[in-house]
Amino acid sequence: MLRGFFIILLFQLAGEVLQKFFSLVIPGPVIGLILLLFSLIYLKKIKSKKILNVKKDVMSTGNAITSYLSLLFVPIGVGVVMHISYLEQNLYQVLGVIVLGTVLTVGLTAKLMEFLNQMLQRKKK
Amino acid sequence: MTNVETLYRIWVYLQTEPLFWLTITIGAFLVGDYLYKKSNINPLVNPVAISILIVSGILLTFGIEYERYFNGAQFIHFLLGPATVALAIPIYNQIKLIQKEALSITITLITGSLFAIFITYYLAKSFGLDEKLILSMLPRSVTAPIAMGISELINGLPSLTAIITIATGIIGASLSTFVLDFMRVKDMTARGFAIGLTSHGIGTARAMSRNKTAGIFSALALALSGVAVSIIIPIIIKILS
Structure with a gap:
């Protein structure tokens, strides 16, 4: 557990350092995600018992943290409610853009991907 | 009288302690989660939204500043970083399925990201919002830290972007399940990918708790669209100006 957490923190740290060093727009944790993903793919070929154990550790810790992902958004979410007055007289227009924009984007994106998946699968057959 | 004074002193002390705000935050979340399960997993009853309302209600009732609350709750907030890194694990576990759908993922990623940006611009413009606000809204479909970075880059207001992005x-x-059911999208990979592309981390957290495949594709879209939008927006701004 502790070893798994340590490794995840290490990847985040590496991500943050790379982000600062190259002043990237992509945040450190997302770079950490990409690094960890590639490391896991790379380590797939290596069958040493020690590495497999560490990998198992990282995976069980990671699964534990991500299962509470929703909770982690509460503190900044409270910030939105507390700072909503920043939007002043534009509040309803902004909410309108968010609701309409989100509904249209999620619907059309999902429809497009479903269509592409079906089309490409039919081609393969 | 002394009793009241002691109670008051304890209250003042608690407000400055992380313990109190951590307990409130986790307690509020458990209430939200309980109501969500009690509602037969109704998509409109969102545990995150409920717990946010409970905590904000407490802060507003007792006149407590957000900064004071956040100071205590930042231990929970901190875990967002490691949790984002850890999303590599479910993505890794589904790498075969992702490779199989690589082409639809790529096309959907580019089209969906462009659409999210343009529809935001179009709607904001037709609602008569001013330029600074529009710029701050453009990256709202990607995870908050990326959105804030883009906003800064294109002369928006990062703090405003944070609020709009999290909203x-x-x-x-809250709405995606409803919309996707209405549009009869059955493909879980498509549902998840669309949720991650439009409502980033909060949508992903939601998708993860409902369907494993959808959650994984949502996490994938969260990472990929973050990269895509941070490349697309500066290019569009450069072309237009």
């Missing part, structure tokens, strides 16, 4: 996540997480 997008909460609204998207």
Whole structure:
């Protein structure tokens, strides 16, 4: 557990350092995600018992943290409610853009991907 | 009298302690989660939204500043970083399925990201919002730290972007299931990918708790669209100006 957490923190740290060093727009944790993903793919070929154990550790810790992902958004979410007055007289227009924009984007994106998946699968057959 | 004074002193002390705000935050979340399960997993009853309302209600009732609350709750907030890194694990576990759908993922990623940006611009413009606000809204479909970075880059207001982005996540997480059911999208990979692309982390957290495949594709879209939008927006701005 502790070893798994340590490794995840290490990847985040590496991500943050790379982000600062190259002043990237992509945040450190997302770079950490990409690094960890590639490391896991790379380590797939290596069958040493020690590495497999560490990998198992990282995976069980990671699964534990991500299962509470929703909770982690509460503190900044409270910030939105507390700072909503920043939007002043534009509040309803902004909410309108968010609701309409989100509904249209999620619907059309999902429809497009479903269509592409079906089309490409039919081609393969 | 002394009793009241002692109670008051304890209250003042508790407000400055992380223990108190951590307990309130986790307690509020458990209430939200309980109501969500009690409602037969109704997509409109969102545990994150409920717990946010409970905590904000407490802060507003007792006149407590957000900064004081956040100071205590930042231990929970901190875990967002490691949790984002850890999303590599479910993505890794589904790498075969992702490779199989690589082409639809790529096309959907580019089209969906472009659409999210343009529809935001179009709607904001037709609602008569001013330029600074529009710029701050453009990156709202990606995870908050990326959105804030883009906003800064294109002369928006990062703090405003943060509010709008997180509001997008909460609204998207609450409405997506409803919209996708209405549009009869059955493909779980497509549902998840669309949720992650539009409502980033909060949508992903939501998708993860409902369907494993959808959650994984949502996490994938969260990472990929973050990269895509941070490349697309500066290019569009450069072309237009």
